[in-house]
Amino acid sequence: MSAKILALDTATENCSVALLVNDHVYVRREVAPRDHTKKILPMVDEVLKEAGLALNELDALAFGRGPGSFTGVRIGIGIAQGLAFGAELPMIGVSTLEAMAKGSYRSMGATHVACAIDARMSEVYWGRFMRQEDGAWCTIDEESVISPTTLAEHSQTDKFSWVKAGTGWDAYTDALGDIKYDVIQGCVIYPDAEDIALLASLEFEKGNTVAVEEASPVYLRDKVAWKKLPGRE
Structure with a gap:
């Protein structure tokens, strides 16, 4: 099972949210940039009710560990940790970039x-990610934060056609x-909990879980994007 x-x-x-x-x-999803804190817990309740399960009957809680919006990543991991702590569940962090790769396979092969x-x-x-026969994804280009110009300058030709995913394109x-x-x-714009759940299942089978207090985000950049105000440096 x-x-x-x-x-x-x-x-x-x-x-x-996906269960x-x-x-x-079981999936709930909505593009709601400013309403994550309002939407996420009702979505959790809905999928649990649809499946007829309680939180403490689950085996693990997975979360998108980033990269992404600093605020969004913090919200996600904070809520995930709270749920996992209350139900005494181990946690699995999944790359949002890898989740988009998985979504591209799910949507268009x-x-x-x-x-x-x-x-x-x-x-x-x-x-950049390449799918393996066992359903796992091999990282071709390590996750990074980089200017598109620099990325293009350092790119090299290869024998594959790469499907685009994400808002950056x-x-x-x-x-x-x-x-x-x-x-x-491609057709995938955002990472999705459905793909995070499917990737997390592979990690769970390998025993790759962490305790609640060890769950951590991946920001890739340690400064928040902001606009300079008049008179500020």
Whole structure:
């Protein structure tokens, strides 16, 4: 019997919750950039009720660990830790970039995915992933925060066609258009809890869980994007 895993993600504009039970996924999702704190817990209640389960009957709680919005990532991990602590569940952090790669495979069968989330300040959160036979994803380009121009300058041609995923492609069309390897249009804009749950199930099978107090975000950048005010440096 597969693990029962609750997953949530608020790292980007998309707010989503998924509950994986016996290979069936109960999902709630909504693009709600400013309402994550209002939406996420009702979504959790809804999927649990739909599945007929209580939180303490689950095996693990997964969360989108970032990268993404600083505020969104903090909200997600804080709520996830609170739920996991109360139900005494182990936790599994999943990369939001890898989740978009998984979403691209789920949606269109893509096995080579180039993920770019708009990180503001003329940068993207970047990662390239290749699907393995066991369903896991191999990291081709390590996750980083980088300017699209620099990324394009250091890119090299290869034999694959890479499916685009994430908000960064539309935000920096011109600069990312100079990338040297072949890229094709994708359909995934945001990471989603459904894919986080599916990836977390693979990690759970390997025993890769952490205690609540050890769950941590991945920001990739230690400064928050902000606009300078008149008279401020």
